[in-house]
Amino acid sequence: MMKQESVIRRQEAGVRSQATDTRSTDLPVSRSTNKHSLIGASPQRIEGRAKVTGAATYVDDMQFGPNLLYGALKRSPIPHGIIKRMDVSKARALPGVRVVITGQDFPGYTGLYLKDRRIFALDRVRFVGEPVAAVAADTPEIAEQALELIEVEYEPLPGVFDPEFGASPEAPLVHPDLGHYECVPFIFPQPGTNISNWFKVRKGNLEQGWAEADLIYEHKYRVPHVQHVPIETHVCVAQQDVNGKITLWSASQSPFAQRNLIAKALNIGHSQLRVITPYVGGGFGSKAGVSMEGAAVALAMHAKGRPVKLRMSREEEFHTTFVRQGMVAHIKMGMTRDGRITAMQNRFYWDGGAYTEYGVNITRAAGYSGSGPYYVPNIHVDSFCVYTNHPVGGPMRGFGMAEMHFGIEQHIDQMALQLGLDPVQVRLKNCLKEGQETLTGMIMHPTGLSQCIQKAAEAIGWTSPPAPPLAGEGSRTSPSLAGKGAGGLGDFAEKGVKGSGASRHKRRGKGLAAMWKAPAMPPNPGSSAVVRLNEDGTATVSIGGVDLGQGALTAMAQLAAEGLGIKIEDVRVNTVDTDYSPYEWQTVASRLTWSMGNAVLMAAEDAKHKILQTVAEAWGEDINDLDIIDGQVVSYKSEESVPLKDIVVYGMQRPDGTWVGGPVVGQGRFMPEYVTPLDPETGQGPRAVVHFTTGCQAVEVEVDDETGQVQVLKIVSAYDVGRAINPEMVRTQMEGGAVQGMSTALLEGLILHEGTPKNPNFTDYRIATAVDAPLETENIIVEVPQDDGPFGARGIGEHPMVPTAPAIANAVYNAVGVRIDSLPITAEKVWQALHRQA
């Protein structure tokens, strides 16, 4: 009977290919399949070929024809002042100028967490480079001329150029209207001050913590503003059609957030704004949220249907989109003789700049992570976001963690050495373990932090430093100096810098730093995904997240292929178009693999379920006996098979000749449902965040004690990623992040003089080049699964640059005995410190 039915099936599925029949003997029929898993494999990036041939299209590569207008922004030359008068009539009169708009045209407020800014300054400017007007013209040259014809008269006001001063009662107010701004409930502005958010942690008993300590140490650390430096500057094109609908082509990490914020700011419906994001040439946070895109949309609304392009020059990119906030950290820590941390009291002053798209939430993230990755029973943290007349602070890879760990991780080393303890052992003793309470009262989930510390130390060849207890802070004895230069460091000395071995003036040292970071976001950021099956059995995956180079498209293709049971070559993943892509909150917080990955996997499994339901009905089998393997539905029971291409659009014929099924579309969504609010006075609550990714970096440096020059020889990175969906891409994230971290450690800092950037170009603001990159890297994956991640995965995008700077600072100390407490660690600073020491 069964056999007869099989024959009928074969005949009725008339389109079944011969290949099916020839392959059917090879199909695994055991339920304990040895199905090839794509998870943990490392297929090449799916868009790689387009990128190496120049075929990949970025926004500036899109063609809009001769009708395209070129936008340009008139910017404030002063850091703080009242706009007394503005006259745009001469600009309007210039032939070829099609649009001139000012703050009068768009007076509404916007902002992601705190609505404190407008598309154009209306009555007051608050930073050098703030847009006060915009033009659109037939050529870029005419647009530039038009800017020069706009007359603006300012009345300068005293400025705020330091966050600690800004937080003091003496400081002039940057936002006198702070009390009237709309704000999300987890941000706490302090009206009448420059503090746009104050996040507090109060846990345990500080006095008791100090009393238990054998050593209490307090120090101040300073981090400058840095720039993200995506090689593609911000660029977008906006166009309004005859029905009033606006399309925005935008190099963005946040197409849906841009749609949301701009639609609200302009008071238009969300479906009246369409955001399209093709390939993006790097973001690192700078292309999150909205920076200059609102101005392009505003211009397009007056451009009579013509598209308007707004592209930032490199100089504009340096200080008018977003910068990483500067920060001053006061860290006080108590430790017992045996290296147990008893208490911490930390104050962070964030230089939020003139407005705060993300700054208030960076401040919050630093607050709820303010212990570093350690168990600290008694702790107070005060994290202040302070308005200044500096460029607008935005999110940058690490979201406050790199800045905060710079102090904490040096502090741990300093105290360990003062107590004559091994900094690695001190970290292992105190680092958070599963089940311990974090500083906000959340119970730590399973984490591989200890493993990461051990593996990083081992890989750098860490030997327990025979540190003689330092005689107070002034001692300059560096524990590992003995034996330097004689190859005492084993293999390391052999590899040497450019074969130089160890010269008389070069001293080597090793350092290490641990880290933690949670995705910093509202409690309920959502992801969704759609998986459609095509006539040929391939799948098209639609997502709302953006591949900025991190490899999201490839990871999603792997998850979809795995969930469906097809080959990765048979999966296409679309870039974002908000009219066709399902919702995604934003491509930030290292959350895509985890959150969007869950949605994609669910969508693929949903599609698979629909396919198997159809087959089960057509074949009269139990769905539990069916599976999809390499693009074919197979039955473990009847040993039948049918290729997806025959059934996923057209459906299947039942034995009675009728049809079942139809085009297969799977959908999935994910949103964390368990994050709890925190008490505004104590920062306590059961679950502050979704999870923490933890890790550790160890470095070896060579310091030239004649010049102060620091060269990084090797960086070891070890992170607990839960489960590596694509291990090679995880390693490229670790490696790229480590070099970016090294670059900020040694080279980078925006020089601001009374609010004016003095080095907005690559000659004066150096980033690491191929010559600066370390001679060697080692990237170690630790996998302690995340309970709600796809196959256990959690994020790794931002983390690799978080501990690099303190690890290098610790290594410099290890090499030459000077502690550099401000970034960047320039040759000049090291040289000066060496001379002070001598």
Added chain:
Amino acid sequence: MNHTIHFTVNGEPYTLAVASHHTLLRVLREQLVLTGTKNGCEAGECGACAVLIRWPDAERFEPVNSCLVLAPEADGAEIITVEGLAQDSRLDPLQEAFLATGATQCGFCTPGILINARALLDRNPDPTEGEIREALVGNLCRCTGYIRIIDAVKQAARPGKEVA
């Protein structure tokens, strides 16, 4: 003011009217719509716009930042952009190596780096690691950390050999 220039791009001859103040970068991207060559700084500092150029009477191609070449200067020159590296659909060994080693992430610096790496291998088929690093010092990459790029160039120079 406009100039008429004759030049060859990726083997195709062109006669174009160009504005005297426009750069070669702008002509390639806007007039020829060869958008693989990227605009990263317009100041010769990032290398994203690098192309290979053989000046009239010059013997060999050399890499140049096309944002620093005025369009009229390109009269009589031969130019190869990233689009000209692959022959038909066969990728240049460098392009293959970039894919195999994971040397491209966001991809925006990739065209310029491929061009400078091609120029290096053309003049020095078996460069040392130090020579590779020196050759690419004018190309900024913010994603990869350069290590994989250096590995890719080594691999392309010595196909089949183990890359350390």
